[in-house]
Amino acid sequence: MTGPEEAPSLDLVTAALRADSADVAIYAQVLTESLSEALPPGTVSVDRKRSASDRMRGRPGEVSGIVVRLGDQVMSLSVSRGQPAAEICREVRGVVLSRTPVPLHEWTAALASALVAHAERNAEAAEALRKLVAGG
Numbered sequence: 001m002t003g004p005e006e007a008p009s010l011d012l013v014t015a016a017l018r019a020d021s022a023d024v025a026i027y028a029q030v031l032t033e034s035l036s037e038a039l040p041p042g043t044v045s046v047d048r049k050r051s052a053s054d055r056m057r058g059r060p061g062e063v064s065g066i067v068v069r070l071g072d073q074v075m076s077l078s079v080s081r082g083q084p085a086a087e088i089c090r091e092v093r094g095v096v097l098s099r100t101p102v103p104l105h106e107w108t109a110a111l112a113s114a115l116v117a118h119a120e121r122n123a124e125a126a127e128a129l130r131k132l133v134a135g136g
Contacts, residue, residue: 070117
């Protein structure tokens, strides 16, 4: 691993993000839990689809989308009928300047790169990445 003051490498973060990507629904769930717990509030937002049964039983429902905001980069991943829809946006002061649909592997690589860059500027984010790479 890396020293106590360093953020994990891009390769380690990418590997951690890709670990569960075979099943997109499970991947979205794991990614949501990992990032939501590890990163500061407001960085990750999650959309959920709740059935009537979920609402009656107080369950949170199935993850249908995740949005990660790191600086002016906004990365979103949604799941519809088991198929991923990933996009990377550039946003300044709430205005979307560009929106690019990308394949899941490219989205994961961009997310890993953005997380590592953010961690280089932010000690709390570096600790969050160490937790993500360590699996909890």
